Amino acid sequence: MLAGLRFAEQGGIMSENNTKTFVQTIRNRSIENRKSINLLLINNLIGNSFSIIRQELDSMIRVIYLLNLIDLHERDELISQTLNGEKWRLKNENGKTVNITEKDMVELANSLYGWTKSVYKFGCAFIHLSDFHNYLVSDPFLKLNLEERKDIVKHVNNYHMTSLTPECSIQDLFPLINSIFDKVSGNLECYLESLEKNKIGAD
Numbered sequence: 001m002l003a004g005l006r007f008a009e010q011g012g013i014m015s016e017n018n019t020k021t022f023v024q025t026i027r028n029r030s031i032e033n034r035k036s037i038n039l040l041l042i043n044n045l046i047g048n049s050f051s052i053i054r055q056e057l058d059s060m061i062r063v064i065y066l067l068n069l070i071d072l073h074e075r076d077e078l079i080s081q082t083l084n085g086e087k088w089r090l091k092n093e094n095g096k097t098v099n100i101t102e103k104d105m106v107e108l109a110n111s112l113y114g115w116t117k118s119v120y121k122f123g124c125a126f127i128h129l130s131d132f133h134n135y136l137v138s139d140p141f142l143k144l145n146l147e148e149r150k151d152i153v154k155h156v157n158n159y160h161m162t163s164l165t166p167e168c169s170i171q172d173l174f175p176l177i178n179s180i181f182d183k184v185s186g187n188l189e190c191y192l193e194s195l196e197k198n199k200i201g202a203d
């Protein structure tokens with residue numbers, strides 16, 4: 001019984017240390033992203049600025065996914081997998097080990113907030129080689145379908161005091177890049193604080 005107690009205590013300490021390391025890793029990434037986006041905007045490198053926002057969203061959807069796991073053991077397991085350089089894998093209700101995909105994380109975040117999927121997709125297009133990189137010639141924002149543009153514009157208008165329409169151009173988004181990054185980064189920090197406190201659910 002005493003040995004079991006010691007094991008539980010040690011496991012709790014390991015779990016707490018892993019969470020601290022995981023959170024600090026994300027904060028370090030966020031700090032670097034902030035420095036990067038400042039340099040990119042100074043040099044008018046807009047396409048790469050969108051890809052930096054996507055990186056910040058990548059951190060955010062992962063933390064949101066962790067916060068919505070009711071089983072804290074599963075949360076610890078995924079955090080450990082990250083620190084060990086492994087892909088996220090968990091057992092499903094049938095006891096089968098399955099991969100937790102980027103799509104799973106985006107879908108969960110989108111079901112909670114309604115805009116994540118569209119913004120994430122837009123950012124992804126600037127990471128993977130696509131016609132979006134020709135944004136100075138052909139407007140990539142207008143290549144999104146109407147519902148995706150509505151989601152993005154609704155989010156931008158709500159949080160950044162603008163009055164954009166789904167027919168706006170990517171040029172209209174350029175002046176907002178800094179504040180959009182700040183909003184995503186600020187939300188991410190709030191979720192990280194909840195993760196540090198072992199809370200369940202992303203408010």
